[in-house]
Amino acid sequence: MPGPRWRGNFKERGHRMTGPRDAILDVVNKKQGHLTADDIFFEVRKSYPGIGIATIYRTLDLFVRMGLVNKFDFGGGKSRYEFTSKEKHHHHLVCKNCGRVVDYDSFLDEETELIKKIEAELNRKHDFKIDSHQLDFYGLCKSCQREVK
Amino acid sequence: MPGPRWRGNFKERGHRMTGPRDAILDVVNKKQGHLTADDIFFEVRKSYPGIGIATIYRTLDLFVRMGLVNKFDFGGGKSRYEFTSKEKHHHHLVCKNCGRVVDYDSFLDEETELIKKIEAELNRKHDFKIDSHQLDFYGLCKSCQREVK
DNA sequence: TCCTTTATTGATAGTGATTCTCATTATTAT
């Protein structure tokens, strides 16, 4: 029997399923979160010691193109990767001091409705073909609120 | 009579108004858009030839802290700076292919209302003190829609 | 205006994340 559907359709898309790709996919699947390339590098080395950092970047880029992983940039100079779960669409809350990232999914129905309207309007007015959006909130997390006066 | 209010209150905040700062402020004010540090560097050199790139970065950082300029990261590896106009709050539409950035301000009332609700909820639920948000749409601009099939 | 204090600047070296190059290796189809 074939692997789970979420493992992607490599063959069908002309890609080979290799050891490094399998190991990286495992890591982003198990370690939920908003991982940096380095986080993933160090974790993958446990199960695939010889892997190189270039392979991490190349593979993450491939996964993003395949829709298996989402890439984010919350500032701070490092890209962050998150497994594209089958779960709820969500957005992010970023602490400007410590970089902590929290998922949230409040008011999704209202948001979805508004987003849909905006997308239609932007499509019409600016002739843009929109395929994604990102709504982030920035501020200070609980512990950073005291530290930073 | 003192300079326009938008030039900021340097003295009051303990900063000196200098030639480089004046030249940079002029550029970000006149050349509206979403400029990179390099865009600004090359433009400022016309009126202030001896300026160094480090001063561009330092000054933009100061302007951001003073609220005169907003700093964005739309991906692509370069920060983008936009003069904080007194005009409407707006968000961005980014072409994933050519990097073009378009301002939009549709459905602002509805958006503001929703954002306010979300902020209150996030504040309550996650104990975050939110001070800004960013809503970006990503897609393909008109001309890039054909190029990239 | 001249002087003193010290914030600011420019040149340049340094940093850190990401990408590129290329010889070697591993997959896939036959």
Added chain:
DNA sequence: ATAATAATGAGAATCACTATCAATAAAGGA
């Protein structure tokens, strides 16, 4: 198994941005 070639790892190269530091120039007072 073999051939064709996609993928990998090591390390060099990029590139945006930051840190360092001696020289310069605002600001305020005499």
